[in-house]
Amino acid sequence: MREARAAFRRFWPLTRGDRGWMLVVVACVVVSALAETAAILLFAHLTDTALQEGSLSAFWGPAGAWLGVAVLGALVGYLGNSLATWTAERFVLRLRANVFRHVQDLPPHFFQRHRRGDLVERLTGDVEAIEQMVVSGVVGTISAAFSAVFYSAAALYLRWDLALATFVLAPLFLLAARRFSGRIRQAAQDERVADGAITSVVEESLGNVVLTQAYNRRRDEERRLDREARAWMRASVRGARLGEMYEQFVEVVETLCVLAVVGLGVWEISAGRMTLGALLAFAAFIGYLYPPVRSLGGLGLTVTAATAGADRIAEILDAEPAVRDPAVPVPAWPVRGWIGCHDVTFGYPQDPDPSRPSRPSRPSLEGVTFTAGPGELILVTGPSGAGKSTLSKLLTRFYDPDGGVISLDGVPLTDVPLEFVRENVALLPQQTLVLSGTIRENIGCGRPGATDTEIEEAARAAAAHAFIGALPEGYDTRIAPGTAALSGGQLQRIGIARAMLRAAPVLVLDEPTAGLDSVAARQIVRPLRRLMSGRTTIMITHDLSLAPDADRVLVVDGGRLVDTGTHDELVGRCPAYARLAEPWPRPRPSTARATATATARYEGPADDTLVLRL
Numbered sequence: 298m299r300e301a302r303a304a305f306r307r308f309w310p311l312t313r314g315d316r317g318w319m320l321v322v323v324a325c326v327v328v329s330a331l332a333e334t335a336a337i338l339l340f341a342h343l344t345d346t347a348l349q350e351g352s353l354s355a356f357w358g359p360a361g362a363w364l365g366v367a368v369l370g371a372l373v374g375y376l377g378n379s380l381a382t383w384t385a386e387r388f389v390l391r392l393r394a395n396v397f398r399h400v401q402d403l404p405p406h407f408f409q410r411h412r413r414g415d416l417v418e419r420l421t422g423d424v425e426a427i428e429q430m431v432v433s434g435v436v437g438t439i440s441a442a443f444s445a446v447f448y449s450a451a452a453l454y455l456r457w458d459l460a461l462a463t464f465v466l467a468p469l470f471l472l473a474a475r476r477f478s479g480r481i482r483q484a485a486q487d488e489r490v491a492d493g494a495i496t497s498v499v500e501e502s503l504g505n506v507v508l509t510q511a512y513n514r515r516r517d518e519e520r521r522l523d524r525e526a527r528a529w530m531r532a533s534v535r536g537a538r539l540g541e542m543y544e545q546f547v548e549v550v551e552t553l554c555v556l557a558v559v560g561l562g563v564w565e566i567s568a569g570r571m572t573l574g575a576l577l578a579f580a581a582f583i584g585y586l587y588p589p590v591r592s593l594g595g596l597g598l599t600v601t602a603a604t605a606g607a608d609r610i611a612e613i614l615d616a617e618p619a620v621r622d623p624a625v626p627v628p629a630w631p632v633r634g635w636i637g638c639h640d641v642t643f644g645y646p647q648d649p650d651p652s653r654p655s656r657p658s659r660p661s662l663e664g665v666t667f668t669a670g671p672g673e674l675i676l677v678t679g680p681s682g683a684g685k686s687t688l689s690k691l692l693t694r695f696y697d698p699d700g701g702v703i704s705l706d707g708v709p710l711t712d713v714p715l716e717f718v719r720e721n722v723a724l725l726p727q728q729t730l731v732l733s734g735t736i737r738e739n740i741g742c743g744r745p746g747a748t749d750t751e752i753e754e755a756a757r758a759a760a761a762h763a764f765i766g767a768l769p770e771g772y773d774t775r776i777a778p779g780t781a782a783l784s785g786g787q788l789q790r791i792g793i794a795r796a797m798l799r800a801a802p803v804l805v806l807d808e809p810t811a812g813l814d815s816v817a818a819r820q821i822v823r824p825l826r827r828l829m830s831g832r833t834t835i836m837i838t839h840d841l842s843l844a845p846d847a848d849r850v851l852v853v854d855g856g857r858l859v860d861t862g863t864h865d866e867l868v869g870r871c872p873a874y875a876r877l878a879e880p881w882p883r884p885r886p887s888t889a890r891a892t893a894t895a896t897a898r899y900e901g902p903a904d905d906t907l908v909l910r911l
């Protein structure tokens with residue numbers, strides 16, 4: 298119960314702004330209960346007068362009043378129920394937006410440590426479970442408490458002695474709820490986890506359908522889904538079974554109460570101490586009393602089930618963003634593009650989940666120092682796992698260094714707003730990230746507000762205009778993540794156009810040619826050169842075809858900067874670099890000859906013409 302209280306305290310502040318409406322809902326429920334009470338009393342009156350005496354004249358008055366009360370009850374009930382749904386959904390909207398906002402600030406390693414499907418489930422199912430506790434739960438409890446008080450008061454008013462006799466059985470409801478709540482909570486938690494696992498498996502399988510088909514993994518995938526679906530089925534059936542057991546137990550207790558009322562009533566009527574109308578009204582009040590008492594008893598179950606969801610949402614909200622805006626940021630300035638990396642050391646945060654123990658690892662980067670000036674091309678290379686991508690994450694401030702400083706025009710990145718960093722340091726990732734929208738929107742997101750002409754200019758410069766123009770819907774062709782009917786090289790050129798439009802003074806390119814075949818890789822070289830021209834470019838790559846052009850090449854190994862120099866210098870003196878550069882060790886031929894050779898070999902569209910200095 299302590300966890301439930303903590304969960305409630307944590308999420309209750311999100312009802313701010315709607316608490317007045319919640320009160321209105323409670324008021325509607327109270328008025329409905331009052332209308333119901335009046336209707337029952339009118340029914341008793343009708344039974345004892347019009348019905349028992351067969352008098353039509355005694356019928357019209359109470360019947361009219363009953364109809365009036367019923368219409369009032371219906372109107373208020375409609376208003377209360379509509380408002381209750383509205384406030385509940387607003388809470389879900391707000392909570393989901395809050396969690397989503399927080400998720401978007403979380404560092405890359407958070408997403409590597411959580412399955413996507415499970416996160417989706419938390420943002421949907423778990424969010425709704427919390428609503429059940431915080432909004433519907435509070436409104437339901439207050440309403441049930443009021444209704445229970447009204448119906449008990451009415452029953453006591455009619456026959457206090459009979460009422461007390463039936464109330465004796467009430468603790469049985471609470472006993473039942475207490476007995477079942479622990480097990481229902483466990484089943485709810487298992488169901489939530491299994492739900493997340495199913496979503497994850499489906500999402501991963503659909504995302505990996507090529508691997509599944511190419512390697513005949515259909516059966517494995519089916520087995521994986523079957524395993525998770527069975528876990529979900531077991532949890533779901535267990536939850537339903539427990540819920541049903543509780544319901545049926547309560548039914549039996551209710552029947553006991555009804556029998557007690559009827560038995561006592563028969564005795565009272567035979568002794569002439571009670572009219573038939575009063576007995577029927579009394580039985581109706583006791584009958585109306587059960588649902589609120591039942592929902593008060595079941596409240597514990599709702600709360601325990603919701604606490605399971607709350608724990609999972611809290612895990613997300615408790616995850617810390619890796620970087621934050623400074624309290625007093627340095628004001629914006631026109632950035633020239635000086636990048637400084639001074640004695641930078643960084644290690645990825647350990648996984649806090651004890652179920653996924655991780656060894657204390659050595660830093661991914663240690664004592665890295667270099668500078669890059671406006672217009673320079675700095676190539677960062679090294680063997681796999683050397684720390685190259687980690688450096689790109691630090692330069693674009695996905696993480697802050699544990700030691701040392703990374704600066705932009707001499708100002709530490711940690712002293713400027715994150716948005717300013719991202720505006721001035723553009724990242725071109727290994728795989729072009731696609732938004733769900735048109736090609737125009739995909740390029741245009743590089744600079745919000747860019748005109749169609751600017752977008753097309755960027756596409757031309759990125760050698761993308763020709764193939765976009767050849768598509769039936771041109772720039773209005775819709776693409777989406779994972780479904781874009783474009784080749785890797787074409788997507789990369791859309792990414793280059795996007796970066797062109799961004800016009801940031803600093804560019805970080807993370808393996809821009811990785812995953813492309815040699816023709817596609819060559820097709821993006823020229824647009825890349827245009828993109829890099831006049832900008833500070835830090836290119837992380839295994840592909841050293843551009844190394845001869847670089848002002849400096851940094852060789853990283855085991856997280857350390859092992860050597861820095863030009864391609865020619867390094868080939869001569871750095872064995873680690875010589876090994877990496879094996880296909881490119883020859884001295885550079887003259888540009889004119891190489892251009893002619895490459896152009897002669899490639900016969901693609903005009904704006905894809907190669908200018909490679911091989």
Ligand SMILES: Nc1ncnc2c1ncn2[C@@H]1O[C@H](COP(=O)(O)OP(=O)(O)OP(=O)(O)O)[C@@H](O)[C@H]1O
Nearest residue numbers: 405406409645661680681682683684685686687688
């Ligand atoms: N999210 C992470 N959590 C913990 N360690 C990580 C994480 N990402 C990378 N590492 C570790 O940091 C080190 C450097 O990784 P990084 O991705 O920077 O290498 P890389 O040089 O880019 O390799 P590649 O060329 O294969 O892409 C590796 O030892 C890797 O295992």
